[in-house]
Amino acid sequence: MAFFEERFPDCLSFGAIGGPSFSTSVAWTTNGYRTSNRKFLYPLHEYEVAQNVKTEEDFETVRSFFLNVYGQFDGFRFKDWADYKVVGTQGIIIDVSGVKHLGRRYSFGARSFDRLISKPVVGTVTITGGGTLDYTTGIITGGSPTSWVGEFDVPAVFTTDLLSAAIVNRSGDGQFFMSWSSVPIKEFRV
Numbered sequence: 001m002a003f004f005e006e007r008f009p010d011c012l013s014f015g016a017i018g019g020p021s022f023s024t025s026v027a028w029t030t031n032g033y034r035t036s037n038r039k040f041l042y043p044l045h046e047y048e049v050a051q052n053v054k055t056e057e058d059f060e061t062v063r064s065f066f067l068n069v070y071g072q073f074d075g076f077r078f079k080d081w082a083d084y085k086v087v088g089t090q091g092i093i094i095d096v097s098g099v100k101h102l103g104r105r106y107s108f109g110a111r112s113f114d115r116l117i118s119k120p121v122v123g124t125v126t127i128t129g130g131g132t133l134d135y136t137t138g139i140i141t142g143g144s145p146t147s148w149v150g151e152f153d154v155p156a157v158f159t160t161d162l163l164s165a166a167i168v169n170r171s172g173d174g175q176f177f178m179s180w181s182s183v184p185i186k187e188f189r190v
């Protein structure tokens with residue numbers, strides 16, 4: 001597997017259905033007590049974009065992208081329009097075994113959840129405290145970074161190898177209207 005450092009087309013990711021997904025095992029006792037085990041430290045985001053593929057042009061764009069990442073073989077960048085920007089105090093630096101990573105903090109009440117950011121968007125990031133940013137990993141070297149602002153993508157893959165499409169209509173000018181029953185995309189760790 002390789003990583004294709006290109007972003008899935010914005011015109012097709014806009015309006016994607018999905019979001020973060022944890023993996024939790026839950027056990028209930030006969031008298032109503034509940035125990036749970038969190039399997040993932042961080043959630044994996046999942047998306048469905050089939051509803052955005054409507055025209056022949058849209059379908060050609062998805063097909064070309066799908067063929068160039070070989071179905072679910074190669075990873076790629078995906079813009080989650082609901083969560084792609086870091087502003088104010090959201091941008092943190094996370095130290096993982098002495099390596100400085102970009103992070104995004106989600107706070108609610110007394111709790112905070114920190115997410116590692118591995119695919120910052122070139123030309124959008126400003127780091128307070130300096131340092132050199134690797135835009136393919138989200139790792140900062142040098143400087144004394146304390147925070148950051150900017151945009152980020154999600155490392156993702158198609159979760160299918162089948163391009164299953166249908167022509168659902170044809171306009172008077174000969175344009176086809178396409179339907180792809182499912183275009184599932186899922187985040188993965190890089």
